[in-house]
Amino acid sequence: MRIFRHANNHFVDKKEQQRLATDLELAQQIAFAPPPPGNLN
Numbered sequence: 001m002r003i004f005r006h007a008n009n010h011f012v013d014k015k016e017q018q019r020l021a022t023d024l025e026l027a028q029q030i031a032f033a034p035p036p037p038g039n040l041n
Helices: 014-032
Strands: none
16 A cells, blocks of 8 residues: 655545545646636737
8 A cells, every 4th residue: 555645744544645636636627627718818
């Protein structure tokens, strides 16, 4: 089993690891999403 750590070296449990993965996935979806139509300023 891999154990992930935060930058401050606190161990991350499985539930926290899943939350972080979900947050990362959402952040990537937002970052790579095309701009909404009609938003050409």
